[in-house]
Amino acid sequence: MKNIQVQPAEGRLGVLVVGLGGAVSTTFIIGTLAARKGLAKPIGSMTQLSYLKVGKGNNQREGLIKDLVPLASLDQLVFGGWDIFPDSVYDGAMHAQVLTEKDINLVAEEAKAIKPMKAAFDPNFITRLNGTWCKEGKSKWDLMEQLRADIRNFKQENNCNRVVVIWAASTEAYLPMSDVHADLSRFEAEMKNPDTKLVAPSMCYAYAAMKEGAPFINGAPALTVDFPAMWQLADETGTPICGKDYKSGQTMMKTVLAPAFHARMLGLAGWFSTNILGNRDGEVLDDPASFKTKEVSKLSVIDSILEPEKYPDLYGDIYHKVRINYYPPRNDNKEAWDNIDIFGWMGYPMQIKVNFLCRDSILAAPLALDLVLLSDLAKRCGFKGIQKWLSFYFKSPMHELDEVPVHSLFEQDRMFRDKLREIIGE
Numbered sequence: 390m391k392n393i394q395v396q397p398a399e400g401r402l403g404v405l406v407v408g409l410g411g412a413v414s415t416t417f418i419i420g421t422l423a424a425r426k427g428l429a430k431p432i433g434s435m436t437q438l439s440y441l442k443v444g445k446g447n448n449q450r451e452g453l454i455k456d457l458v459p460l461a462s463l464d465q466l467v468f469g470g471w472d473i474f475p476d477s478v479y480d481g482a483m484h485a486q487v488l489t490e491k492d493i494n495l496v497a498e499e500a501k502a503i504k505p506m507k508a509a510f511d512p513n514f515i516t517r518l519n520g521t522w523c524k525e526g527k528s529k530w531d532l533m534e535q536l537r538a539d540i541r542n543f544k545q546e547n548n549c550n551r552v553v554v555i556w557a558a559s560t561e562a563y564l565p566m567s568d569v570h571a572d573l574s575r576f577e578a579e580m581k582n583p584d585t586k587l588v589a590p591s592m593c594y595a596y597a598a599m600k601e602g603a604p605f606i607n608g609a610p611a612l613t614v615d616f617p618a619m620w621q622l623a624d625e626t627g628t629p630i631c632g633k634d635y636k637s638g639q640t641m642m643k644t645v646l647a648p649a650f651h652a653r654m655l656g657l658a659g660w661f662s663t664n665i666l667g668n669r670d671g672e673v674l675d676d677p678a679s680f681k682t683k684e685v686s687k688l689s690v691i692d693s694i695l696e697p698e699k700y701p702d703l704y705g706d707i708y709h710k711v712r713i714n715y716y717p718p719r720n721d722n723k724e725a726w727d728n729i730d731i732f733g734w735m736g737y738p739m740q741i742k743v744n745f746l747c748r749d750s751i752l753a754a755p756l757a758l759d760l761v762l763l764s765d766l767a768k769r770c771g772f773k774g775i776q777k778w779l780s781f782y783f784k785s786p787m788h789e790l791d792e793v794p795v796h797s798l799f800e801q802d803r804m805f806r807d808k809l810r811e812i813i814g815e
């Protein structure tokens with residue numbers, strides 16, 4: 390194993406969040422500000438709470454990941470970002486109603502001071518929102534140049550040594566990969582085409598981040614940074630990238646249960662997943678084009694776990710259905726139902742029902758925190774391109790075109806811990 394030289398986590402780390410005023414972003418930022426003052430616990434964060442075992446035999450020992458691995462500390466983080474509405478993090482959190490007013494007020498002054506920069510937006514990609522705080526630009530290339538300037542200015546004004554950019558903005562309409570995404574020079578030419586329908590705003594953020602040397606994290610299921618032209622750019626600029634789509638609630642349960650069926654050689658006939666949610670994310674996903682992006686992401690998880698080609702009798706004919714229903718009264722408090730039809734000895738059928746009453750953004754916020762700290766670590770380790778060891782955090786882990794992604798939560802956890810040990814030379 391070759392030794393990894395890790396640059397120290399010195400100075401301030403800028404965290405630029407796309408979709409700054411949204412439910413996930415504001416919950417993440419307010420929780421982090423409160424945690425670093427000792428006013429809240431960062432529950433759900435592996436980097437802050439989980440132990441890592443290192444060493445062998447008599448030398449085996451364990452410590453908190455944040456103590457063993459050279460991560461930036463919460464005190465070093467400086468928050469900023471973009472949104473298509475001008476609300477501060479404070480106003481966004483009050484609007485999202487994930488956290489109570491009492492909890493938001495723990496860090497009211499700081500949250501009021503974090504205001505978004507104007508966004509790169511294109512209504513063709515998110516039809517349900519009418520942005521009022523958006524940049525003007527002749528082309529996507531022009532918008533991207535403005536985003537690059539934003540990153541540079543933020544870094545300078547806030548005296549940051551490094552910056553990470555994380556997408557926690559709405560899910561864009563489904564866009565399949567096409568020829569222009571296959572090659573960097575073709576993609577750059579397309580960015581300059583004022584009428585392009587093939588370059589989404591999220592791609593402008595990802596491109597700008599990489600050009601400024603900032604790792605880019607995609608918390609939504611859109612194409613964004615998951616195509617060969619972007620992988621080429623990540624390689625050329627030496628930038629770590631990861632995605633797609635935070636693995637927070639229903640899919641997390643799916644990637645826990647499917648490995649159990651597989652381990653016990655129980656068959657699966659069907660999996661019907663439905664849920665209701667009423668936040669802005671739910672409203673955007675009510676549009677069929679945005680839902681399609683999410684559906685592809687949610688449907689992708691079980692095949693690689695169950696290996697239907699190897700076990701056709703058990704998994705060769707699965708009916709897998711995913712529904713998301715916009716239902717305003719529930720706001721961020723999603724309710725998910727899974728009906729799972731399994732079969733056992735001599736083919737006898739059985740059913741499992743999972744009813745998960747979760748809080749979407751409460752589950753997603755710690756993932757955002759970890760991904761920021763770990764992507765910054767990856768950059769300081771000199772890693773570039775797709776960070777497969779961060780698959781743990783995503784519904785659709787990015788992977789090369791000819792590769793099968795790892796979806797099992799347990800397998801992903803092992804990959805994550807092995808990489809941390811490798812980084813610290815254990």
Ligand SMILES: NC(=O)c1ccc[n+]([C@@H]2O[C@H](COP(=O)([O-])OP(=O)(O)OC[C@H]3O[C@@H](n4cnc5c(N)ncnc54)[C@H](O)[C@@H]3O)[C@@H](O)[C@H]2O)c1
Nearest residue numbers: 408411412413472508557558559560609635637669670749
């Ligand atoms: N909450 C979860 O558990 C979870 C899990 C997986 C993925 N996600 C994804 O995370 C994203 C955020 O979810 P949320 O619940 O916070 O949604 P939200 O609607 O509350 O927030 C999204 C924010 O993005 C802003 N926005 C939209 N387009 C933008 C653009 N081009 N530039 C800058 N800002 C833009 C919106 O104005 C809004 O403030 C969604 O894509 C969602 O699908 C969420």
